[in-house]
Amino acid sequence: MKKRVTIKDVAKEANVSIATISYVINNKEENLSKETIERVNAAIKKLNYIPNMSARSLASKKSNLLGVVIPQTEVNKQIMLNNPFYSEFISGIEYTARLEGYHIIMSGVEIDKSYLDISVKRNLDGIIILGMYPQEFYNELKKSQIPIVLVDSYCNDHYFHSVQINDRYGGYIATKYLLEKGHRNIGLVTGKIKKEGVSEKRYLGYKDALAEFKVPFNPNYVFEGIVDYEYGLSVAEKIMKNKDITAVFATADILAIGLMKRLKSAKVRIPDDISVIGFDDIYITKFIDPGLTTVKQNIYKKGETAVKLILNCINKKLTSKHEIILPIEIVERESVKEI
Amino acid sequence: MKKRVTIKDVAKEANVSIATISYVINNKEENLSKETIERVNAAIKKLNYIPNMSARSLASKKSNLLGVVIPQTEVNKQIMLNNPFYSEFISGIEYTARLEGYHIIMSGVEIDKSYLDISVKRNLDGIIILGMYPQEFYNELKKSQIPIVLVDSYCNDHYFHSVQINDRYGGYIATKYLLEKGHRNIGLVTGKIKKEGVSEKRYLGYKDALAEFKVPFNPNYVFEGIVDYEYGLSVAEKIMKNKDITAVFATADILAIGLMKRLKSAKVRIPDDISVIGFDDIYITKFIDPGLTTVKQNIYKKGETAVKLILNCINKKLTSKHEIILPIEIVERESVKEI
DNA sequence: ATAAAATACTTAAACGCTTAAACTGTAATA
DNA sequence: TATTACAGTTTAAGCGTTTAAGTATTTTAT
Missing domain, CATH: 3.40.50.2300 (Response regulator)
Known part of the structure; x- marks a missing residue:
């Protein structure tokens, strides 16, 4: 186990004090002469010196x-x-x-x-x-x-x-998009609507759009759960029972993907029987069929x-x-x- | 900016030396009396002491x-x-x-x-x-x-x-599975086959199975590229041109997913027109249609x-x-x- | 010519821990 | 009774940096 190279070794090699080395590796070189800097850098390179972060952060209280x-x-x-x-x-x-x-x-x-x-x-x-x-x-x-x-x-x-x-705006444009396509019975699949949470904002946007189009808000169309694939799957069952719903806004793509998976396996055609819009545009959205229309954010x-x-x-x-x-x-x- | 609590503060509070504190937080308590340990722990709790990892790793050369x-x-x-x-x-x-x-x-x-x-x-x-x-x-x-x-x-x-x-064995059972289902013209979609790489092993397994079934190896059936969705997509084109191929073994699910996506959009039916087997059983494999048969490893x-x-x-x-x-x-x- | 300022460093204390070694008091052993 | 052993604790020397303060030399200003 050969000892590791420390600032001291470099100092000795470059024939300066360790403080000087420290100034160089921290780019605080204002008061150093060109030659010294070069000499230090040469020594660093020659000895293959790597500063010890533990020591640095102990002394400087920064850790990078x-x-x-x-x-x-x-x-x-x-x-x-x-x-x-x-x-x-x-x-x-x-x-x-x-x-x-x-x-x-x-x-x-x-x-x-x-x-x-x-x-x-x-x-x-x-x-x-x-x-x-x-x-x-x-x-x-x-x-x-x-x-x-x-x-x-x-x-x-x-x-x-x-x-x-702007999550609220996102919820708004998603819903509006559906409304403009003629949908009036629009399901909302979302994570738990917590005060000041992302889900709440998107939910509010959903209501904004409905209001703008004078479509009454129907609480039975709202499905709240965990934001994951499995919940999307399970919501599909409920939506299939509700024959009125012609479109759903899933507030996360992952929910939309689960939803569509179950819907498809139950021979519900997308978008012919039910339209779906997602949120996020996660990468794997490309993988599924049909391609998911969604509110894209650059994650x-x-x-x-x-x-x-x-x-x-x-x-x-x-x-x-x-x-x-x-x-x-x-x-x-x-x-x-x-x- | 109130000063942070250090080992010294704890030592003073518990009325022992800092070494004792150190022994306690490192669970080297063999030579310490029960009461001392308790007193130290009480002091730690009271002062809300959190050891400084930078200092610890500087002294001990371990970082966790x-x-x-x-x-x-x-x-x-x-x-x-x-x-x-x-x-x-x-x-x-x-x-x-x-x-x-x-x-x-x-x-x-x-x-x-x-x-x-x-x-x-x-x-x-x-x-x-x-x-x-x-x-x-x-x-x-x-x-x-x-x-x-x-x-x-x-x-x-x-x-x-x-x-x-056992990647080679994995390649073998995947291919064998296809062979047992009656397929003889089996494409291989894989990452770059590098010496001693995972791809090479799976590729060798593929050849093992072919040999076992006395099916001649056809290099034209091997498609080598980057292991990602996009490459899967692009391989689909080549495979569609090759009318002989009835099944493909993709050495990674992500490749299979890309492949299937393009195939489906070209109205090639899976598995009716082409069978596909993947490798890994990544989580999102569930999301796609039809469900992907694959070699599962517990990632x-x-x-x-x-x-x-x-x-x-x-x-x-x-x-x-x-x-x-x-x-x-x-x-x-x-x-x-x-x- | 002299004081002040700028340059180019060095010194040394501090950062908060670990740990081998030393120490101390008491109990066990010869 | 002296010696050894041991349990329980402290001492103190690091670990490898940073950085405020100090020093010596040179430059500039007056």
């Missing part, structure tokens, strides 16, 4: 580490990476962070335990939180004093930055934006609350029919 | 951090999390690691840069490598001296542990196993090479027809 909190299923506590929405998002985060010299620590959280522990334990420089959690979770986390960016959750607290889309970009925002907070110490709203649009494929 | 290397696309360098295979795998890793008090740092790698940097920089305790890389990548990494578990790559080097499935478990293995290496300092082979089996759905 970003925490990413990602929802986990209630049953088995695994993170929801099976949901393509999350995996696309993480791709965006990972790549952007990597380009900037950061690494991400992605983990699920036991809501009862505080994520605060992790963040102070690991000296995280910032946290990106995906999804919605109980209010107390956020309150705990505020204590960490580190920059936090929320994605897909509406939290009024001034402490948190966020990157979002990858969402991840990228979250990282850029948090790095801005870290570097420029932004304190005022930043809310970034990304655009959405309908992409038409084959799952909706005009009637 | 596992590196996970995951393949990235050649075009945009993003990690392949869009491929459900990888996201399932990561779920397994993350959850298992979390249970054991470890965190994972997941990242893609520029092959030209050494991942070695990251691993020494971050004091990683172990590395799990998913996929196959140029030999020099492995050679570099050996220098790190830390435990490494390879998944989905065949590397003869004695240094690396691995968790695998989640693969991740779990990789973590357990690496933790064993870390804790028990296993030195002899460990190879864990997980079982596989065919799951029959609707994409293959007897002829």
